[in-house]
Amino acid sequence: MRDDGTVNRAALPAIFNPEDLNALETALEVRDAYGGTVTAISMGPPKAADILRACLFRGADRGVLITDRRAAASDTLATSYILSRAVRTVGRFDFVFAGRQAIDGDTAQVGPQCAEKLGIPQVTYLEQMIHVKDGIARIRRNFGDGWEVVDAPVPLLVTVLGSANRPRPSAARRVMRYKRAQIEAEVAAEVKAELGSASEDERNAETARRVKELAASGLLIDQWSLDDIGADLSRCGLAGSPTKVYRVQSIVLTKEGYTEIPATEEGIRQMIHELVVDRTLG
Amino acid sequence: MIEVNRAGEVWVFAEQQDGVLHDCALELCGKARQLADELGVKAGAVLPGAQMAGLAERLIAQGIDNVYVIEDPRLAHFQTLPYARVLCHLIEKHTPQIVLFGATAMGRDLAPRVASEMRAGMTADCTDLEIKDVEDPRTKEVHKNLLLQIRPAFGGNIIATIVNYDWWPQMATVREGVIPLMEPDAARQGNIIPEPIKLDDSLFVIKLVERHVEERRVNLKGARVIVAGGGGIGSRENFRLIHNLAAAIGGAVGASRAAVDGGYIGKEHQVGQTGTTVRPALYIAAGISGAVQHRAGMEESAKIIAINTDKDAPIFSVSHYGIVGDVKKVIPMMIKALKERR
Numbered sequence A: 001m002r003d004d005g006t007v008n009r010a011a012l013p014a015i016f017n018p019e020d021l022n023a024l025e026t027a028l029e030v031r032d033a034y035g036g037t038v039t040a041i042s043m044g045p046p047k048a049a050d051i052l053r054a055c056l057f058r059g060a061d062r063g064v065l066i067t068d069r070r071a072a073a074s075d076t077l078a079t080s081y082i083l084s085r086a087v088r089t090v091g092r093f094d095f096v097f098a099g100r101q102a103i104d105g106d107t108a109q110v111g112p113q114c115a116e117k118l119g120i121p122q123v124t125y126l127e128q129m130i131h132v133k134d135g136i137a138r139i140r141r142n143f144g145d146g147w148e149v150v151d152a153p154v155p156l157l158v159t160v161l162g163s164a165n166r167p168r169p170s171a172a173r174r175v176m177r178y179k180r181a182q183i184e185a186e187v188a189a190e191v192k193a194e195l196g197s198a199s200e201d202e203r204n205a206e207t208a209r210r211v212k213e214l215a216a217s218g219l220l221i222d223q224w225s226l227d228d229i230g231a232d233l234s235r236c237g238l239a240g241s242p243t244k245v246y247r248v249q250s251i252v253l254t255k256e257g258y259t260e261i262p263a264t265e266e267g268i269r270q271m272i273h274e275l276v277v278d279r280t281l282g
Numbered sequence B: 001m002i003e004v005n006r007a008g009e010v011w012v013f014a015e016q017q018d019g020v021l022h023d024c025a026l027e028l029c030g031k032a033r034q035l036a037d038e039l040g041v042k043a044g045a046v047l048p049g050a051q052m053a054g055l056a057e058r059l060i061a062q063g064i065d066n067v068y069v070i071e072d073p074r075l076a077h078f079q080t081l082p083y084a085r086v087l088c089h090l091i092e093k094h095t096p097q098i099v100l101f102g103a104t105a106m107g108r109d110l111a112p113r114v115a116s117e118m119r120a121g122m123t124a125d126c127t128d129l130e131i132k133d134v135e136d137p138r139t140k141e142v143h144k145n146l147l148l149q150i151r152p153a154f155g156g157n158i159i160a161t162i163v164n165y166d167w168w169p170q171m172a173t174v175r176e177g178v179i180p181l182m183e184p185d186a187a188r189q190g191n192i193i194p195e196p197i198k199l200d201d202s203l204f205v206i207k208l209v210e211r212h213v214e215e216r217r218v219n220l221k222g223a224r225v226i227v228a229g230g231g232g233i234g235s236r237e238n239f240r241l242i243h244n245l246a247a248a249i250g251g252a253v254g255a256s257r258a259a260v261d262g263g264y265i266g267k268e269h270q271v272g273q274t275g276t277t278v279r280p281a282l283y284i285a286a287g288i289s290g291a292v293q294h295r296a297g298m299e300e301s302a303k304i305i306a307i308n309t310d311k312d313a314p315i316f317s318v319s320h321y322g323i324v325g326d327v328k329k330v331i332p333m334m335i336k337a338l339k340e341r342r
């Protein structure tokens, strides 16, 4: 964590939020049943390309990474704005699937906020996609104290529960193919390492050549900046984030303040007696 | 966002289903009352739905001054778009300074949508709220009487406090069970204000096909005593010890996530951040390490007994009685002592 209380995500390993895998699986199942393509979109530092490769291994048709320093320190409002711009930039779509919540912030806000920014309805807590017919998705959602089946028109944003499905593993053939998939920043880093002595112009030319080659063989993971998605910078990053971290406290565990009861019959009898006397136990 | 309005009310979204107010909404009324008193403003509740006889009166008895009622047969069943429209319309009209939702399935669906449309800051899953003056460390400007939005964060043992200087209203969802329910006072006076809102049919895009509400079989929230077992119990068979102790003491059975994940007991028994939040008179934590996500759901219990083989387990830090020992030995001793008590 940084001094200003925001989280330095660059210092964290890029890991899949478990429920995002369920969202991806739902998307793949819908595609496999009804056709179309699945585009995986992520936002993060360049190494989040790992996540997109993992999506390609499992069956996604395309990966897009929004990576831009100016997006750092975005809260959920700014994040959902950026993601909605990315979705718009991808183009026409029927479904946006998102994991219900992230494991780290655990706030479950980005899905509904993204739906609002896209101006489309949302269905939260999908447990089962029953079918899609004539532009209407029939979805079973679980709201904790029960479930309901709803019909919702596309385009639609859906948040997916961990219990919805068992995400498919990576397909060996796809791993062989897509382990070479890269974003431009990775290509540039590779070129820099290989051609350290070359001039910057030469390196840029080589990077451009390799990127073109990757694109031609379908192995380029799109890397977009905030400009590429036409984002209004005042709505991104710290400037676009209404919530500020005021204070972060580590919970200090004190070893004082409790009565140690020996694990003996006498000790336990004494404790139960005290609880009866102070009326905790009737 | 709306203008910063320090005379604005403190609002609660009055979640109801089939004419019954959600516990969490009732709890929030007490918090709204307290915050409103500190700020010297009124507490309000937004009550959308159909057939809601008696609900506004109940909200007033729980501490609300102004209940804004939106009655429309199409609002009988919750769906996001029309409910969000109602909230946004009323927020723009009355400019409350704070709007609180329960962190329930409905609240977590609705609140972020409203916050997004209002372009307001929102914090999910708060466990406490306070009012305080806050200085912006960058501009040194002092913002009077801000809402401190307090929540556990980032898995680890961290509590984050979030503020929102001026993208108002200040919005938060609050976890169920963390705010004590106020005694209702039937003599309290308040205003019931019907709000005529035209809701376009195009907002009602979701069609309900079928709905099934499950009775909450486990009444953890109402239990005076809870005996909870964790990963340290070791197996589903050993978990009988927990059931036996609960039976001997007359309590309900709770569990940590490790016990649920291990298949020792059903998910509906889970206590903690992603389970139920409880505050019984006595909570017995057996073979539970006391991870922050578990403690968040039980540390407000009046008395806590922890049983753990590891003397450094974090659970002891929130306990009143600590027993360092093996549950398989300690629990039978407890059952014996309970049977022998007079």
Ligand SMILES: Cc1cc2nc3c(=O)[nH]c(=O)nc-3n(C[C@H](O)[C@H](O)[C@H](O)COP(=O)(O)OP(=O)(O)OC[C@H]3O[C@@H](n4cnc5c(N)ncnc54)[C@H](O)[C@@H]3O)c2cc1C
Binding pocket: A103, A106, B155, B229, B230, B231, B232, B233, B255, B256, B257, B258, B259, B270, B271, B272, B273, B274, B275, B276, B286, B287, B288, B289, B290, B291, B292, B293, B294, B297, B307, B308, B309, B310, B313, B325, B326, B327, B328
């Ligand atoms: C987003 C998120 C949400 C979560 N929500 C929840 C939640 O709602 N509720 C929840 O509980 N957890 C939750 N967790 C999980 C939490 O972080 C812990 O993993 C979990 O609480 C661990 O359960 P435990 O202490 O029972 O198990 P363990 O970590 O396995 O601990 C077992 C304990 O038992 C002790 N022990 C072992 N053998 C014995 C014995 N024979 N006698 C006595 N003691 C023994 C050990 O010393 C240890 O302290 C959540 C985690 C995340 C990331």
